[in-house]
Amino acid sequence: MPAPDVIVVGLGAMGSAAAWQLARRGRRVLGFDRFSPPHTMGSTHGRSRIIREAYFEHPGYVPLLRRAYECWAQLEQESGRRLLRQTGGLMAGPESGVLFTGARRSALEHGLPHEVLTAAEIRRRFPGFTPPDDTVGLLEPRAGMLWPEGCVEAALELARGAGAELRTGEAVTSWRADGDGVSVTSAGGTHRAPRLILSAGPWMPSLLGARGRALQVERQLFHWFAAARNAEMFRPERCPVAVWEYAPDRIFATQPDAGDGLKAGIHHEGETTDPEHVRREPTAEDESAMRRLVERYMPDAAGRVLEARVCLYTNTPDHHFLIDVHPDHPQVILASPCSGHGFKFASVIGEILADLATEGHSRFDLSPFALSRLGNVF
Ligand SMILES: Cc1cc2nc3c(=O)[nH]c(=O)nc-3n(C[C@H](O)[C@H](O)[C@H](O)COP(=O)(O)OP(=O)(O)OC[C@H]3O[C@@H](n4cnc5c(N)ncnc54)[C@H](O)[C@@H]3O)c2cc1C
Structure with missing residues (x-):
């Protein structure tokens, strides 16, 4: 594979959706997962997840949910699978x-x-x-209800079908941002790309060092x-x-x-x-x-x-999401601390991560999910 445009670390709910969204736009994706998703070690097993729209957590989530329903329908259509039951x-x-x-x-x-x-x-x-x-x-x-294992499988299959290289059973051990790119090290060696998405779910604190302390x-x-x-x-x-x-x-x-x-x-x-x-x-x-x-x-x-x-x-401390670019390294995008209510959004978060990686911005207001709201914890 020629040098990737984007490396994705963690191919669970958020990372699989990001890999699919990037690959279907023709971007070269190199993805890593320490296990072989879908698996039972993280946050995305258990055969079903609730999707709901009258969001008690905050009305600001509703525009995201509307788009999430559309993106789930798109995933169902492209994969030929039924993934959501109303x-x-x-x-x-x-x-x-x-x-x-x-x-x-x-x-x-x-x-x-x-x-x-x-x-x-x-x-x-x-x-x-x-x-x-x-x-x-x-x-x-x-x-x-959504079927989470099916959603992850569908997104990964479509990403692979569109040319993504997805390495499972291969943990990323470190990453470093330098110049305008990143170097990512796994057991297979060190890989360079202009952009990095960190979507490692409950392993995010270990990948973020001191900046992961608030999680x-x-x-x-x-x-x-x-x-x-x-x-x-x-x-x-x-x-x-x-x-x-x-x-x-x-x-x-x-x-x-x-x-x-x-x-x-x-x-x-x-x-x-x-x-x-x-x-x-x-x-x-x-x-x-x-x-x-x-x-x-x-x-x-x-x-x-x-x-x-x-x-x-x-x-996160306020139980809202964390979706942002890294405060020190704009080429690194952070996602996935979703405080126990993120699966239903994975389809739209994948699209947002792809937008951040390719366009540098999203059409959604991501300020409620910014690192800066967590004050000097980060
Ligand atoms: C009990 C429970 C019930 C829930 N119910 C709902 C619900 O009804 N509705 C809802 O919307 N949400 C729900 N959620 C929340 C939702 O499931 C999560 O927000 C979502 O699944 C998180 O996805 P993720 O991609 O962040 O994490 P994961 O899917 O865990 O993915 C992270 C991936 O990163 C990989 N990884 C980690 N470290 C590395 C590394 N160093 N190198 C390579 N790979 C790495 C892991 O192997 C893993 O596959 C629930 C969660 C739980 C636990």
């Missing part, structure tokens, strides 16, 4: 809580189709759900439950994806049973760790914390646990 999405909690107020604000500011349901209406519409009486839910029709990796769990009764109520045709605020600012999410059980996960509340030392085995305490919530909000779903998995979040 089930509708319910954001439910106390009326004054962060989840409902944030989702409603996004829906109203951006004119998103939605309905507001009382607790009684939620129980009637979705008989598997038994929320407390003070619950209010925002139901949005376009939400649903924290967090241990997270998924559990898949067999229904105890009325399994049909939890099938995707009858059950939306749901995000629940079960105590002030404390959230868990559920996804319908697409053939392998109802999936549930608590958002945050995990221990700080790193990918080398994380306790990768789920424990009985992990299961009972999850079971308590499933029993309370959908008791018929709380049968035996079919499977549990540990996964990793890479958090």
Whole structure:
């Protein structure tokens, strides 16, 4: 391969999408991954991810989401795979809580189709759900589930098909920016390119040295439950994806049973760790914390646990994303600390990274994701 235009380090959710977007523009891409994505060691395993649009985290994400849906459709079309299933999405909690107020604000500011349901209406519409009486839910029709392993595979296949050289099982051990390019070293040698994208997920702190100090990796769990009764109520045709605020600012999410059980996960509340030392085995305490919530909000779903998995979040201090050029080296682009809510955006983040690498700018306002907001931590 002639000298690459862009080196991509990390070919998970963000890096695979960036490699695809660059390769389809005719750019020469050299990509590295320490494993062979999709794999179970980082942040992108577990067979499903929620996509939703009435974004409680901030209305500023909605334009990105609109483009993300378009880019997922493009990936489906180019790969011939089905990657997204719309089930509708319910954001439910106390009326004054962060989840409902944030989702409603996004829906109203951006004119998103939605309905507001009382607790009684939620129980009637979705008989598997038994929320407390003070619950209010925002139901949005376009939400649903993405298949993350399929998305990564599709993006990598298309990138390879368009000429990208993607080396798996080959970790990058160091990188250096000099002049107007970068040198990247792996077991296979040292490689030069004008641009570098660092999208190493939970390994970002180790690649960023002192500048990665603000990032924290967090241990997270998924559990898949067999229904105890009325399994049909939890099938995707009858059950939306749901995000629940079960105590002030404390959230868990559920996804319908697409053939392998109802999936549930608590958002945050995990221990700080790193990918080398994380306790990768789920424990009985992990299961009972999850079971308590499933029993309370959908008791018929709380049968035996079919499977549990540990996964990793890479958090910024404010839980918004980090997508920016490196403050000292404009030829180096940083992405992927997505604080546990980034997968749905991977398709558009891939496009943004490709724009930054080729045009030097993005049409989206990336200031909320800038390093500088983290103050002198960076
Ligand atoms: C439990 C859980 C539930 C989640 N639920 C949702 C959800 O419902 N909806 C949603 O939108 N998001 C969700 N997320 C978040 C989302 O999955 C992540 O934001 C996203 O997958 C992160 O992708 P990434 O590319 O940054 O990391 P990864 O996919 O982990 O990719 C990083 C890659 O870099 C490689 N790498 C690391 N170091 C090196 C190196 N030195 N050299 C070469 N390669 C290297 C790794 O092997 C890895 O493949 C969830 C995350 C978890 C853990």
